[in-house]
Amino acid sequence: MLYREAGDFKTSYTSDNQTFPIRFDRYGYFFVLGVAFLIMPLILNDYWTNALVVPFLIYTIAALGLNILIGYCGQLSLGTGGFMAVGAYASYKLMTGFPDLNIIFVILLSGFITAGVGVLFGLPSLRIKGFYLAVATLAAQFFLIWLFTRTPWFFNYSPTGMISAPTRTVFGVPVTGASASAVSMYMICLVFLVALAWLARNLTRGTLGRQWMAIRDMDIAAEIIGVNPLWSKLTAFAVSSFYIGIAGALLFTVYLGAAEAGEAFGIDKSFLVLFMVIIGGLGSIFGAFAGAFFLIAGPVLLKIMLVDNLGWATDLAAHIEIMIIGALIIITLILEPHGIAALWRTIKEKLRLWPFPY
Amino acid sequence: MSDTLLFALEAAANGLTAGVMYALVALGFVLIFKASGIFNFSQGVMALFAALTLVGLQSGQIPFSHLINAIFGTRLHYFGWSLPTLVAIAGTVLVMVAFAWLVERYIFRHLVNQEPIILFMATIGLAYFLEGFGDLMWGAEVKRLDVGIPQGMSLAVDEATFNWFGYGFYMDTLELWAALIAAILVAGLVIFSQYTKQGRALRAVADDHQAALSVGISLRFIWVMVWTLAGIVALVAGMMWGAKSGVQFSLSLIALKALPVLILGGFTSIPGAIVGGLIIGVGEKLFDFFMGPLIGGATENWFAYMLALVFLLFRPQGLFGEKIIERV
Numbered sequence: 001m002l003y004r005e006a007g008d009f010k011t012s013y014t015s016d017n018q019t020f021p022i023r024f025d026r027y028g029y030f031f032v033l034g035v036a037f038l039i040m041p042l043i044l045n046d047y048w049t050n051a052l053v054v055p056f057l058i059y060t061i062a063a064l065g066l067n068i069l070i071g072y073c074g075q076l077s078l079g080t081g082g083f084m085a086v087g088a089y090a091s092y093k094l095m096t097g098f099p100d101l102n103i104i105f106v107i108l109l110s111g112f113i114t115a116g117v118g119v120l121f122g123l124p125s126l127r128i129k130g131f132y133l134a135v136a137t138l139a140a141q142f143f144l145i146w147l148f149t150r151t152p153w154f155f156n157y158s159p160t161g162m163i164s165a166p167t168r169t170v171f172g173v174p175v176t177g178a179s180a181s182a183v184s185m186y187m188i189c190l191v192f193l194v195a196l197a198w199l200a201r202n203l204t205r206g207t208l209g210r211q212w213m214a215i216r217d218m219d220i221a222a223e224i225i226g227v228n229p230l231w232s233k234l235t236a237f238a239v240s241s242f243y244i245g246i247a248g249a250l251l252f253t254v255y256l257g258a259a260e261a262g263e264a265f266g267i268d269k270s271f272l273v274l275f276m277v278i279i280g281g282l283g284s285i286f287g288a289f290a291g292a293f294f295l296i297a298g299p300v301l302l303k304i305m306l307v308d309n310l311g312w313a314t315d316l317a318a319h320i321e322i323m324i325i326g327a328l329i330i331i332t333l334i335l336e337p338h339g340i341a342a343l344w345r346t347i348k349e350k351l352r353l354w355p356f357p358y
Numbered sequence: 359m360s361d362t363l364l365f366a367l368e369a370a371a372n373g374l375t376a377g378v379m380y381a382l383v384a385l386g387f388v389l390i391f392k393a394s395g396i397f398n399f400s401q402g403v404m405a406l407f408a409a410l411t412l413v414g415l416q417s418g419q420i421p422f423s424h425l426i427n428a429i430f431g432t433r434l435h436y437f438g439w440s441l442p443t444l445v446a447i448a449g450t451v452l453v454m455v456a457f458a459w460l461v462e463r464y465i466f467r468h469l470v471n472q473e474p475i476i477l478f479m480a481t482i483g484l485a486y487f488l489e490g491f492g493d494l495m496w497g498a499e500v501k502r503l504d505v506g507i508p509q510g511m512s513l514a515v516d517e518a519t520f521n522w523f524g525y526g527f528y529m530d531t532l533e534l535w536a537a538l539i540a541a542i543l544v545a546g547l548v549i550f551s552q553y554t555k556q557g558r559a560l561r562a563v564a565d566d567h568q569a570a571l572s573v574g575i576s577l578r579f580i581w582v583m584v585w586t587l588a589g590i591v592a593l594v595a596g597m598m599w600g601a602k603s604g605v606q607f608s609l610s611l612i613a614l615k616a617l618p619v620l621i622l623g624g625f626t627s628i629p630g631a632i633v634g635g636l637i638i639g640v641g642e643k644l645f646d647f648f649m650g651p652l653i654g655g656a657t658e659n660w661f662a663y664m665l666a667l668v669f670l671l672f673r674p675q676g677l678f679g680e681k682i683i684e685r686v
Contacts, residue, residue: 076475124670128671129674130474131474132670132674135663136667138614138617139618139660139663143663143664312428313428315498316424316428319493319498321490322489325483325486326484326487326489326490327483329479329480329482333472333483334469337472
C-alpha cells in the first residue's frame with residue numbers, strides 16, 4: 001500500500017488512462033473527498049467556515065480559472081478582479097430579475113455571462129502578447145469596475161451603490177442571505193469546486209488542454225502544426241472567465257452577502273489570485289488548491305498569532321502580513337520557481353523510489 | 359475664441375503637466391527594463407518608499423517606532439530634530455542606493471536566467487514587501503511633504519493667459535515645477551548615458567548582455583547602478599506626487615497609471631516614456647472634459663488603459679519600441 005505502481009495491474013486502456021494511475025493516489029483522493037463531504041460538515045464551526053474554509057473554496061475556483069489562462073495557455077491576465085465583479089453583478093441582476101430561478105442556475109448563468117465578457121476582452125490577445133497583454137487586461141479591470149460603480153442599472157438604483165444578496169434556497173435549505181448556515185454555505189461551495197476541478201482536470205488533459213499548452217509553449221510553432229490560435233486562445237479566455245465568474249458569484253452571493261464593486265473586486269483581488277497561481281504552481285490543478293490554501297490560511301494564522309496572542313495593533317499586523325507575503329513570493333520564486341506543485345511532484349518521485357533510491 | 363475651446367485648452371495644458379508626472383514614473387520602468395529586461399512592477403512602491411523615507415528623515419521620525427513600541431511597550435515617535443530638505447534628500451538617495459544593492463544581491467542574483475514572467479512576479483513580491491516594510495518603518499498615516507516648492511495657483515500663467523485670451527487658466531505652480539524638474543532629470547539622464555563611461559557601459563548592457571560581459575563590463579555593477587538610478591527617479595516622482603497629494607498608500611498606485619504610458623511609448627524608449635506620458639495626460643483630461651459629463655464622469659480611471667489597448671491593436675510594439683520579430 002505504499003506509493004508506487006508495482007502490483008497495480010491495468011487490464012484496459014480506460015484504467016491505464018485514468019487521472020490517478022497510482023492506487024495510493026486514487027485512494028487518497030477518495031479519502032479526501034469523503035472527509036470533505038461527510039466529516040467536515042460535522043466538525044465545522046462558524047468562525048472557521050467564515051474565516052478560512054469558504055474563502056479557500058471560492059478562491060480555489062478563481063485560481064483554477066486563472067491557472068487555465070496563465071498556466072495552461074500562457075496568457076498573462078491582471079483582470080481577475082474585474083471578471084469576478086462581472087460574475088457577482090450578473091448573479092445579482094439574475095437573482096433580483098428572476099426571483100424563481102434556482103440559485104445553482106443563477107451561478108452557472110453568471111459564469112456563462114462572464115465567459116462572454118472574458119472572450120470580448122480576450123480578443124486583443126490574438127495580436128498582443130506577454131506584458132503588453134497584461135496591461136491590456138488591466139483595461140478590463142478598471143473599465144469593468146468603473147462601469148459597475150457608475151451605472152445605476154447594475155445595482156438596481158440602490159442609493160448606497162451596494163448590491164446585497166437576497167435569501168435563496170437549494171432543496172429548501174437557505175444558502176445565501178443572512179439565514180444561511182455555515183454548513184450549507186460550505187456545501188454549495190464544495191459542490192461547485194469539486195465539479196469544476198473535475199472539469200478542469202479533464203479539460204486540460206484532453207484535446208483542448210493540449211492545444212492550450214502548445215500555444216503556451218510557442219504560439220507560432222503551434223499554429224504551424226495546425227492548432228488554431230483564435231480558437232484555443234478564446235476558449236482559454238472563455239473557460240477561465242467562466243471559472244472566475246462562478247468564483248465571483250459565489251463570493252458575492254454566499255460569502256459576502258453585500259458588496260461594492262470597487263471595494264470587493266479591486267485590483268488587489270487580481271493580484272491575490274495571481275499570487276495563488278504562482279505560489280501554487282503554474283499549470284497544475286493541485287497548485288491552485290495549494291496556492292489558495294497558502295494565501296488564505298497564512299494571513300489568518302498570522303493574525304491569530306500577532307493580534308490575538310501578542311496583542312499587537314491590527315494595522316501593525318497588516319503591515320507585517322504583506323511584508324511576509326511579499327517575502328514568501330520572492331523566496332518561493334528563488335527556491336522553486338514552479339511553485340508548491342513542483343515541490344509536491346518531487347516528493348512523489350522520491351516516495352516512489354523510497355526506501356531504495358538507487 | 360469660444361469658451362468651450364478655452365476650457366478645453368486649459369484642460370489640455372493641465373493634462374500636459376499631469377502627463378509629465380506619469381512620464382516620471384514610466385521613466386524608472388524603462389531604465390530597468392532596458393538594462394536588465396526586468397519589468398519592474400515595484401516602481402510605484404519605490405516612489406512611495408522614497409517619499410516616506412524623505413518625510414521620515416526630514417521630520418526626525420524614529421524608524422520602526424510602532425514595532426518597537428508594540429514589542430517593548432515604549433512610547434517612542436520622534437528624535438526631536440528636523441533635518442534641512444537637502445540633507446534629507448541626500449540621506450534618501452543613500453537609502454535608495456542601499457536598496458538597489460540589496461535587491462541585486464538578495465533577489466535578482468538568484469534569479470538570473472529565469473523567464474521574464476518569473477522576474478516580473480518577483481518584482482510584484484518586492485512591491486508587497488517594500489510596501490509593508492515602508493509602512494512598518496515609518497507608519498502608514500498620511501503625511502504632508504514640504505520640500506519648499508511653492509504650491510497653489512500660478513499667478514504668472516493666469517495673468518499671461520488672461521492677456522492673450524481674456525480668460526485666466528488655472529494651473530498649479532507645483533506641476534509647472536515638476537515639469538521643469540522632470541526636464542532637468544531627463545536631460546541629466548541623457549547626458550549621463552551618452553557621455554560618461556558608466557553610461558556607455560549601461561547602453562552596452564542594454565544592447566546585448568553577453569557581448570557586454572565579454573568586453574569586461576560588470577553586469578552586477580550595472581544592475582545596482584540602474585536600480586539606483588530608478589530609485590532616484592522614484593524619489594523625484596515620490597517628491598512631486600507627495601507634495602501634491604500627501605504621502606500615502608495611493609502614491610504606489612501611480613505605477614499602474616504608468617503602465618499605459620509605457621505601452622504607448624514602448625518599453626525600451628526613454629523619449630517614448632515622455633511622449634507617452636504627455637499623450638496620456640492630455641488625452642484623459644480632454645476625454646473627461648468632452649465625454650465625462652455624458653457617461654457619468656471619473657473616466658480617468660480607465661481611459662488611459664483603453665487608449666493603450668486600442669493603440670496596441672495597431673502598433674503592438676508601442677510608438678518608439680523596437681519592432682518585435684519572432685522566429686520559430
